[in-house]
Every structure is written in C-alpha cells, then in structure tokens.
Amino acid sequence: MDIFSFLKEMDKYYGITGNEKDIAGFVADKLNNYCEETWNDKLGNVFGRIPSKHENAKKLMITTHLDSIGLMVKNIDENGFLQFETLGAVDERILPASEVVVFGEKKSFGVIGAKAAHIAGADKNRPQSKEMLIDAGFKKETAQNIIQPGDFVALKSCLVQLLNNHISGGGLCSHSGIAAVFDFLEKVMDVDLPYDLFVVFTVGRESGSVGAYSAAYSVRPDVVVAVDAIQGKIHSKDQTKGSFDLGSGCVISRTPDVSYEGTLNLICKAKEQNIPFETNASGWITMSDATAMQNVAGAVHTFLLSVPIRYMHQTVEMVYLDDISACSDLIYLISSGGVEIA
C-alpha cells in the first residue's frame, strides 16, 4: 500500500477526542474493502471482522485509535472571539498563531491569536490556553448562529513530505496506527488466517481509552494487538525517557500490560525475519488501549506495537514511513500465527 498517499487522503479528516465522526466515516468506508462485516457501536468505535475458515479459531483483535488531540469551544465572548479548552494532552506551545477548524453547524476556519512581537516582549511567561482566543472572524451575533459552547475544534493539519522518507503533519499519532492497520489488511487479503480476526478503531484513547474498554467488552477477544504511537527522539543526544529514534522500525513494548511470553516470542521472530524494531522496556503500564483491554472483560493476551513520532501532540508530528511498514509487518507476524502467544 502507498502509505503516504493513504495518509494524505486521510489528512482531510479530523478525529478530535470525544468527536471522531469525521474520521470514523472515512475509516469505516475503507474497512468495507477488507472485512466481511463492519459495524459501529454506540460510542463510535468502528469494527470489522474477517472470520477464520478454521473451526474454534481464537479471536484476535487488532486495535488502534481514531482520535487526536483537539480543542473545545467554551464560550463566545462579546467580540465574537472563542474561548476554548484543550482536549487530550495538547502541547500548548503550539497554540499561538495556529490555524483551526471549528466544527459548528458548518466548518469554520479560525486562527488562535498571538501577540505581535512588538508587544510580546514584556511577558515573562508564555501564554496559557485559558488566555488564548480563537478568531473566526465573526461578530458575536454571527458566531452564535453557527457556533456554540461544546463545539469541537480541530488543529489544522497539512501533511508534507520531508527528506529521506520522513513525513510531517497533524494527527499522525493516530493516523500512523490507522495506516499501519490498513497496510496490514492489504497484506492479509486472501490469506488463510488461523485467528478469527477483528479490527477495531477506537474512540477516546486520548481521553483515557474510553472506546477501548467497551470494544474489548463487546468482542471478548483472546488476543489483542494494540497499535499506538510513542515518543520519537528529536536528536541523537535526546535523553527523554521512553523515546526512540525515527527509523527504529516498530517499537515493541515490554511492560506489565503486555503478554510477557508472547512479546518475547515476537521479539525472537522479528529478529529472525529481520524486521526492524526496538524495545520499550519499563516497569510502568503504558496507559494505552492495550492497558485498558488487558483486563476489562477477563484477562486477555496483549501486544503493544508503537510507531515512533517526533514532536508528539504538535501539528508537525513527524514519522519515518518505513517505521509504519515495520509495524504492519509485526501485526502480520502475530496474526498469521507466526508467534506463539503463551
């Protein structure tokens, strides 16, 4: 699959944590090309199923999230500017002078203001989101006709290709995982899989894995392969804990919320097959959808595969395209029965 083209097509759709309808529609539509059945649940999770040809096949569910960070309108002030809240862990440094799309009755373009340099000089601290305003170019009366408190706001993205197969854009922390899953689905078309395969694109991962809990509960999988994003190193001397170079391949987590034996077997197989990977080892649970699904409806074997992302939760998130392919290769390795789970 041409991963960049897929991501560029998806770039026009937004999934703001709490309101993923826009991107859910795009994903559900694509999913119909690969799955025998597709459906949504009440929360907006998008499901697909490729039944196994084998009797008593165990259920394996691949999961990745639809949502990204965003904003929500709190109030329209007397001059028509919009006060807002952040949704998910937005890196607030990106907000001044950002372009946004307000999902009111119709989509409206807006900008988050920033002080001109001539007058910003006196400030000691950077502006906080609660002081910032979205300027949609409306007076209060016009704004109130199409926008109201509670409306979701997306940070505008424009996916671009940089050097050496790197790409940068907004929403890659969810879009990379989605691309990895679809790349995998391309690979398993007409392949005889040992598992009853489920795919779920979850809502609300950035708001505490809201969708993941209910998805696992409704499907009751035996195995979960979760695909997510992980901090990418910014430069070689970047010491930030839990961050990985772009170009590492897929990052496999060895943490308490994944299957110890399964993951170990995965690592051996990945080495055998020369699939590039790195290991994220930590004593802490990752607070990802894997964590949520591991024990919500009985215990489940889990794997967590992550794509390294530089500038996470900013609008210029950066990814190395081959890392997404490596991730989809590992999903394939597990789903095709190549890894002993327990």
Next chain:
Amino acid sequence: MLKKITEVKSVATREKFVREVILDEIKDYITSYRVDAMGNLIVYKKSSLNLEEPLSVMMVAHMDEVGLVVTEITDDGLLKFDYISIINLDAIVSKRVKCGDLQGVVGSVSLAGIPIAERCNRVKLDDLFIDIGAISKEDAEQYVMPGDVFSFVSDYVEFGDGFIKALALDNRVGCAIMMDALKGDYNCDIVCLFTAQEETAMRGAKAAAFGIKADFALNFDTTLANDTTGVPSHMMGSKIGKGAEYTVKGKGTVSDLQLVDLLKNVSEQYSLPLQMGNLAFSSGDLLEIATANGGTRNIAISVPARYAHTPVCVISNKDFCVTKEIVKMFLHRINSDMMKGRD
C-alpha cells in the same frame, strides 16, 4: 492580486521573487523603473498633465517579510536558526517553513526535556530548530547552508465576515495599495519605492530614498490592531473593520498635520472610514524616508492587522479596499495648495 503576492515567499534579503511578480503587474502603468544594488524597486510615473513643475509624491511600501535564517547545522541534521526582524517565538512552534522547494517544520525540544520549573517560560531560541528530515549533518548539507533563508508557509484564506488570513500581509498589503494606485493617472509626479529589508531596520529604504527629493512621502504598511478581548483600549493600536488607519506619531516620526487634515477631508468627502492609531511604535520605512534628503513632509497610511509577524496575520478585506480607495482619492487631491506648509 493580494492572494498572488502573499503566496510568493520573499524574506528580507530575498526580495527578488516578489519583486518580479510586482513588476509584471505594474509595468504597463509606469514610465520607468530601476532596481538598485540592495534589491529595492524604484518606479517612476510622470504626471499625466504637461506641467512645468508638477508636485512630486513619493510612495513607499516594503516588499520583504519576516523569516528565519539558518545559523548552524547540527550533527543530526537539524538546523539552528535566527530570526530576521522581531518575531514572537511563542508563535512559531510547530509551524511549517520552506526554503525554495525544501520543506521543513519548526520543531522544539519536548516539554518533558525541559525542567519543570521552566516549562511555563516563554519559548527560547535554543529550544527550537528547523527539521527537514535530514539524518545527519552531511545529509543536510546537500540541501542547505548556513545563511539560507526560510519563510513560513501560510495559504491565503478568506474567512469569517470578510477577513483574510495570509502570509506576509505585512507588507504585501502596502505593496498592493501602491500597485493599485499606479494603475490610475495623477496630476503629480509619482515615485514608488518598493523597498527591500524593512524588516532588518529599514535598511533598504535608506538606500532607495537617497537622492530622490519629493514634496511629500506616503508610507503604506500594516499596523498593529491589538483589538482582541481583554486588551485595554490604550494598548489597542487600531481596530479591524474601522477602516484605514493613519498615525500622527510613530517612533521617531510625526505625520505632517496638513496631510493628515487632507486625509480626513478625503475620508469625509467620499465616506471612506478612517481611524487614528494610538500606539506610537515603529514607523517602519517612514523613519528613513522622513529624514532622508534633508527631510520630507510625510504621512503613514496603514491597514490594521492582527497577529503581525506570525504566519496567521489577519486583515479585514473592507479595511483593505477602503485604504486603496482613500489613497487614490488622496493622490488626486494633492495640488499646489499643499505647498503652503508649516514654515
């Protein structure tokens, strides 16, 4: 036309790109032009009357925009940079930049990498760099060198109630006003300076104006509209939607009061809204123009703009159109009465 000239990236010192576009638009309406060693475009338009000594009016607008200049390439292929003109660093984190066809993004060290006590501090230049996706210094050096100039990326967008967001509205708006004015015919001789390097402290204007004596000088630029909620009115500058703006006092310049009166007169006669800006900050090129060649009577006419020197500068289309009109009517009204100035 505004869309066309705002989408050309021309940071200070690299004005040739937008200069070509401007020249192409106006060449059929002018008498002659020259380009000087600093890249200033000086355009002459003779009076349409056959007067012996027509009044001469100099009009000035700068072509350049703010941007970033590469200072160093790190071992990892990241680009350290400095800014051309003053930029609020809080406003450039996570923004796209471009140098010719080379795409880049302004990256920042992760918040987790900053000590907790400093996380609310304003963004520092040391924490920022341009990322072009290079994997090493050698790799990056195939594409960039220290001294290369990056501009921001920002499309022309019309939004809201007649608002425009575009790159470099400061000061393609001023250029557009002059380009529009040049399409008319006037009693006075006109010389237009499309200046270079205003953003590096008006250095182009100083060179361009040298030796060009005019009776009056008009400077066109954007002006700070600091009119968002919560700003006290004495700090607002001007207001978007309230028309063209004139300043009586800038930093180091004072507008000629007779010219100001004439402007107010034109505004009333043609019902073109006019406001006075109340923030006496930088006068831009006017500082150099007003004091050059022994001094020239001058006035600054501006379009109010929000979020100046950021990639999301915003103006009102109505203000822009009003300003274009008021300038043309003003030029028509300049006559020999204006020679009776303060002595």
